[in-house]
Amino acid sequence: MEKREMRVIFRQVVSILICAAVAGFAINLVHPKGYDFVSRENNKMEKTISITAGEAYIKHIHGAAVFVDTRDDDVYQESHIKGAVNVPSFPEPLSIEKIGAMKQTLFSDKELVLYCDTGCDSAKEIAVRLYARGYVRHIYILKDGMGGWNDKGYPTE
Amino acid sequence: MIKDILQSDGSEIKSGKYEKDSMESVKSIISNIIHGSRVVSAMRIVTGMLFVYSGIMKIIDPAAFGKVIVMYDIVPAVMVPYIAIVLPFVETLVGLFLMTGFRIKAVALIAMTMMVAFSIAIAVNVVRGRSFDCGCFELGRFGISEDVSIYLVLRDGVLFLFFLLLFHVKRNYYSLDNVREKNGLYNIS
Numbered sequence: 001m002e003k004r005e006m007r008v009i010f011r012q013v014v015s016i017l018i019c020a021a022v023a024g025f026a027i028n029l030v031h032p033k034g035y036d037f038v039s040r041e042n043n044k045m046e047k048t049i050s051i052t053a054g055e056a057y058i059k060h061i062h063g064a065a066v067f068v069d070t071r072d073d074d075v076y077q078e079s080h081i082k083g084a085v086n087v088p089s090f091p092e093p094l095s096i097e098k099i100g101a102m103k104q105t106l107f108s109d110k111e112l113v114l115y116c117d118t119g120c121d122s123a124k125e126i127a128v129r130l131y132a133r134g135y136v137r138h139i140y141i142l143k144d145g146m147g148g149w150n151d152k153g154y155p156t157e
Numbered sequence: 158m159i160k161d162i163l164q165s166d167g168s169e170i171k172s173g174k175y176e177k178d179s180m181e182s183v184k185s186i187i188s189n190i191i192h193g194s195r196v197v198s199a200m201r202i203v204t205g206m207l208f209v210y211s212g213i214m215k216i217i218d219p220a221a222f223g224k225v226i227v228m229y230d231i232v233p234a235v236m237v238p239y240i241a242i243v244l245p246f247v248e249t250l251v252g253l254f255l256m257t258g259f260r261i262k263a264v265a266l267i268a269m270t271m272m273v274a275f276s277i278a279i280a281v282n283v284v285r286g287r288s289f290d291c292g293c294f295e296l297g298r299f300g301i302s303e304d305v306s307i308y309l310v311l312r313d314g315v316l317f318l319f320f321l322l323l324f325h326v327k328r329n330y331y332s333l334d335n336v337r338e339k340n341g342l343y344n345i346s
Contacts, residue, residue, distance in 0.1 A: 012263035016254070020246035028242045033220045035238040 048127050048139045053148040056113050056140065060154070065111040065140065070122040081115065081146070082155040089122035099129060107135065115142035115149070193328030201255050201323060202331065204316070207294055208252025208268075214295040215245035225292035229278050247271075258332020265324040272317040280310050 028034040059065040060081070067084035069076045076086040085105060087098045099106065106112065112130070114123035127139045142149065150156065190197055215222045223241035226232065232240060247267065254264040279291055282305045291303045293313075303309065329335050 009262050009266060012260050013266055016250055016260070016263060016267060017247060020250050021243045023250075024242040024246040027216070027246075028219070031219065033218050035219065035223070035242060037238070 047131070047137075048124065048141050050143045051113070051140045052143050053152045053154065056115075056142050056149070057152065057154050059111060059113060059140075063110075065113045066105060066108065068106070068112060068114045068123075068126065069146075070114055070116045070126045071146075075117075079146075079156050081149055082157045084115075087126055089116075089125040095126065096129065099126075099133060103133075106130065111137070111140060113140045113142055116145045118145040118147045190322065191325055191327055193326065193330060195330050197322065197326060198258070198330035198332065200319065201258070201261070201329065204319070205252045205255030205257075208248050208255060210252075211294040212245045212247075212249030212252055215241075215292075216249065219245065222292060225290070228287075228289050229282060231278055231281060258329050258334050261326075261329055261332060261334050262324055265320045268320040269317055269324070272313045272320065276310050276313040276317070279305050279313065280307075283307055283310065 056065075056067075060067065060083075067081045069080045069084045069086045070089045071086075072088050072090070073086055076084075076088070080086070085102060087095060087102065087106075089095050112135075114126055116122045123141045123145075127141065130139065144151075219241045222245065223237050226237050226240055227234070248271070251264045251267050251271075254260050255268075275291075275293065282289075288304050288306070290297055291305050291309055293303050293309065296303050323329075
């Protein structure tokens with residue numbers, strides 16, 4: 001077979017593959033059973049689960065989870081969920097240092113329940129840092145934070 | 158040829174004449190196929206229909222096809238969505254082009270590559286001792302088992318040889334390439 005002929009065939013192969021790829025991704029955009037392409041950071045955040053105070057309390061009374069208070073140290077000292085440890089989300093260097101120091105507690109067999117005051121952006125930041133350091137399991141985030149826990153009258157210290 | 162054998166005195170057998178005739182017959186058959194055979198063209202169309210059918214079945218449910226790819230445990234997980242999205246369309250296009258006889262050499266080359274890849278993937282899992290539906294041509298709906306097995310490796314080997322033959326065939330009946338060549342639109346069949 002001539003070189004010219006092979007070159008033409010090769011160009012045709014590439015054209016067919018490109019057409020298939022374009023058609024595939026175009027249809028995928030509207031396909032109900034298609035794939036979503038998300039950033040790795042968002043993908044890791046997909047592993048966090050929001051739970052209510054009642055659901056968290058069940059884990060608490062059975063000792064199935066480590067509760068992590070992600071607020072500042074002075075707020076934590078005032079009042080926190082009974083048995084919770086403190087890993088503040090701010091400032092970041094302190095937060096990372098604390099995660100390192102408490103790695104054995106945080107990466108134990110128990111589940112993790114993170115909480116903050118109410119909105120819980122700081123809890124999500126701690127979750128991202130934990131995933132970045134190799135945490136692979138689901139992380140639970142207390143939906144209404146300390147506020148929701150207090151409303152239910154669950155134990156604090 | 159058989160009549161000649163019955164009427165011979167045996168000298169032709171001693172000289173190997175009939176073996177030479179057999180070889181010549183086989184060469185003649187292959188040569189006829191390479192120069193154009195309606196049987197091969199019909200097989201091309203049927204194979205094309207099979208590819209179109211299985212491609213469309215995979216396009217309808219790419220998530221299910223993705224799960225099958227994961228079962229093979231060969232490609233990294235990050236590549237699974239891309240393969241699940243693109244491969245069914247490659248298969249469908251190859252099938253359409255085979256059916257219509259358009260760009261036959263190019264699609265035969267793509268199909269050969271696919272058969273090699275599928276054979277390797279199936280063979281690896283046969284060696285691992287795993288058994289699951291290969292997700293090849295979606296023939297399970299018709300009661301034809303497509304569980305990973307050495308049979309499927311052999312089947313894909315036969316298909317590879319067919320596409321290799323198709324790549325070398327000089328004249329394809331019932332094909333757009335043939336029509337275009339007759340009209341002098343381009344030189345490659």
